[in-house]
Amino acid sequence: MKSKLAVCVTGAGGAVYAKKFIEFIDGKFDEIALVVSRTGEVVLREELGISPEGLIPAGAKSKYVFYHRDDMTAPIASGSHDFYGVAVIPCTMGTLGRVASGVSDNLITRCCDVCLKERRPAVFVTRETPLSLIHLRNMTTVTEAGGIVLPACPAFYNGEKTLDEAVSFVADRVVRVLGLSGVVGGWKNNE
Ligand SMILES: Cc1cc2nc3c(=O)[nH]c(=O)nc-3n(C[C@H](O)[C@H](O)[C@H](O)COP(=O)(O)O)c2cc1C
Numbered sequence: 255m256k257s258k259l260a261v262c263v264t265g266a267g268g269a270v271y272a273k274k275f276i277e278f279i280d281g282k283f284d285e286i287a288l289v290v291s292r293t294g295e296v297v298l299r300e301e302l303g304i305s306p307e308g309l310i311p312a313g314a315k316s317k318y319v320f321y322h323r324d325d326m327t328a329p330i331a332s333g334s335h336d337f338y339g340v341a342v343i344p345c346t347m348g349t350l351g352r353v354a355s356g357v358s359d360n361l362i363t364r365c366c367d368v369c370l371k372e373r374r375p376a377v378f379v380t381r382e383t384p385l386s387l388i389h390l391r392n393m394t395t396v397t398e399a400g401g402i403v404l405p406a407c408p409a410f411y412n413g414e415k416t417l418d419e420a421v422s423f424v425a426d427r428v429v430r431v432l433g434l435s436g437v438v439g440g441w442k443n444n445e
Pocket of ligand 1: 263266296381
């Protein structure tokens with residue numbers, strides 16, 4: 255088990271990706287630090303009918319600690335605090351843009367800033383379409399800074415038939431790019 259991962263949920267469509275990803279990493283870290291943006295809470299409620307606490311899997315194996323989005327005293331706001339990295343899932347264009355501009359105006363953007371400066375894994379599961387030039391430039395900037403932009407693009411080439419399988423594909427890709435071993439089958443042609 256690794257020590258701690260920060261998981262940030264922002265107000266983009268696809269709250270189900272956060273829920274599935276957390277299910278997949280449960281037990282892979284001693285602690286999962288969770289931060290949910292204001293609109294992230296709205297989307298969790300609208301799409302899944304849950305509050306942030308509903309993200310914690312039943313019978314959780316990791317410890318889950320929630321931090322308020324404005325709590326800049328949280329440990330994950332500091333580079334001297336040792337944690338593995340961050341996944342922003344789903345990630346809005348707003349949060350991506352603020353990270354790309356170095357605007358650490360809340361705990362989510364600050365935590366991402368910390369991970370990029372400390373060269374720790376930082377994954378941004380964006381969900382927006384179509385993309386403006388501003389979105390594309392922000393994706394480039396974050397990538398150049400060492401982040402991984404992983405658009406929520408379900409695949410249909412592994413025989414996915416259900417929504418759950420399509421969602422699992424995306425959540426599994428996030429697990430893998432974080433350097434953790436995957437959860438679902440992976441690419442049929444490669445494995
Ligand atoms: C129901 C709902 C769905 C949204 N979906 C998206 C989305 O898919 N992608 C996106 O970039 N913004 C989306 N937005 C807009 C963002 O939530 C909004 O820009 C917000 O200010 C982002 O703040 P945050 O990054 O702190 O969560 C959505 C908003 C709502 C209310």
